[in-house]
Amino acid sequence: MQRVYFDNAATTPISEEVINAMLPVLRGQFGNPSSIHAEGRSVRAAVESARKTVAQCIGAGTGEIFFTSGGTESNNMAIKCAVRDLGVQRIISSPTEHHCGTHAIETVEKVNGVEVVWLPVDALGRPDYQALETALQNSNGKKTLVSLMHANNEIGTMIDLKLVSELCKQYGALLHSDTVQTVGHFPINVQETPVNFLSGAAHKFHGPKGVGFIYISPETPIKPFIDGGAQERNMRGGTENVYGIVGLAKALELATTEMDTRVAHISEIRNYLQNRLLETFDNIHFNGDYNGQSLYTVLNVSFPPNPKNELLLLSMDIAGISCSGGSACSSGSEKGSHVLEAIHADPARKSIRFSFSHYNTREEVDFVIEKLKAILPVKEMVGV
Numbered sequence: 001m002q003r004v005y006f007d008n009a010a011t012t013p014i015s016e017e018v019i020n021a022m023l024p025v026l027r028g029q030f031g032n033p034s035s036i037h038a039e040g041r042s043v044r045a046a047v048e049s050a051r052k053t054v055a056q057c058i059g060a061g062t063g064e065i066f067f068t069s070g071g072t073e074s075n076n077m078a079i080k081c082a083v084r085d086l087g088v089q090r091i092i093s094s095p096t097e098h099h100c101g102t103h104a105i106e107t108v109e110k111v112n113g114v115e116v117v118w119l120p121v122d123a124l125g126r127p128d129y130q131a132l133e134t135a136l137q138n139s140n141g142k143k144t145l146v147s148l149m150h151a152n153n154e155i156g157t158m159i160d161l162k163l164v165s166e167l168c169k170q171y172g173a174l175l176h177s178d179t180v181q182t183v184g185h186f187p188i189n190v191q192e193t194p195v196n197f198l199s200g201a202a203h204k205f206h207g208p209k210g211v212g213f214i215y216i217s218p219e220t221p222i223k224p225f226i227d228g229g230a231q232e233r234n235m236r237g238g239t240e241n242v243y244g245i246v247g248l249a250k251a252l253e254l255a256t257t258e259m260d261t262r263v264a265h266i267s268e269i270r271n272y273l274q275n276r277l278l279e280t281f282d283n284i285h286f287n288g289d290y291n292g293q294s295l296y297t298v299l300n301v302s303f304p305p306n307p308k309n310e311l312l313l314l315s316m317d318i319a320g321i322s323c324s325g326g327s328a329c330s331s332g333s334e335k336g337s338h339v340l341e342a343i344h345a346d347p348a349r350k351s352i353r354f355s356f357s358h359y360n361t362r363e364e365v366d367f368v369i370e371k372l373k374a375i376l377p378v379k380e381m382v383g384v
Helices: 014-025 038-058 071-084 098-112 129-137 161-171 241-255 259-278 309-318 338-342 360-375
Strands: 063-069 090-093 117-118 144-147 173-177 197-201 213-218 285-287 298-302 350-355
Touching: 014 241, 038 063, 038 197, 038 241, 063 071, 063 360, 071 098, 071 144, 071 173, 071 197, 071 360, 090 098, 090 129, 090 298, 098 117, 129 144, 129 161, 161 173, 241 259, 259 298, 309 350, 309 360
Parallel strands: 090 117, 090 144, 144 173, 173 197
Antiparallel strands: 063 213, 197 213, 285 298, 298 350
16 A cells, blocks of 8 residues: 655654664674773774764864754753753743743743743744743843744744844843754854754654753853763763664764755645645635745645544554654643644644655655545536
């Protein structure tokens, strides 16, 4: 049975080039990178080479990159360590953040008594920048951290990271950005757009799962989030996931060097699906800032009310289509999307997230449309 995969915001298929880069480590470079013998030194060199590659891809210094288990750990590390080590007493964020962000913020609010300001968002999911500036102005002397994701993982809406960075600098606030959905997909340079903390995860750009990184500005040094040995220059205890780190670096290097080609291809596939949906079905809407400042790898489609909507995702899966109703991290939850709730999306409509990679084709889009035509009512053709 043919299947098409349009759930790349949840995870991407690992590329053959990345697998080939990891194989020598899996097969032969088994040494512990903390060991001083030849086997250990060989593996240490691979880790440090990967660190250099990641740093170059985002304009950072090599000593500013630390490898983690992924975006969730990196975000938790930034938020919780900023409170613990940097004296942050106040956090400004958005209700549409990924749950690893909102839940980490709720934890420090409850445990540490941190004041939290949730910015209002508009119907497209964009934060209110005037409200952000007002909140920064009204800090009342409390050290403030702004934590905003670069692009929303469900609806694709992006923030103006440069503007947010400038506001934080103007009012002396720290800035953390969850860039899990944008690293490897958009140019990111921490010299041109300063941030204090930035998170990334390999499996979002065709690398392996279970490995990510955090950029930490030298201006805001923090202490380890995970205690243990002296790994990651005393910043993260635990033996390094060496083959994962090598795969992450190779995947990010490929994503960066091939970015222009991938952007053009993915954007064309996304636009093709958007147009085919509009011409085939009535009353199709799209969630988020889809025609503005938006993540080109995501198209969140709002289908009109229909008795089949409740089982639409399952019906599509049975038909051979992999997509989602929102964040994969919330799958199985009875509660609806907190992102759609925040933008006041119509609960009577069914929202499906299609997310793309450079491996997707127009033929796969055609496949999706044909399968949907067998499930949902098709637009009546005038004059036919």
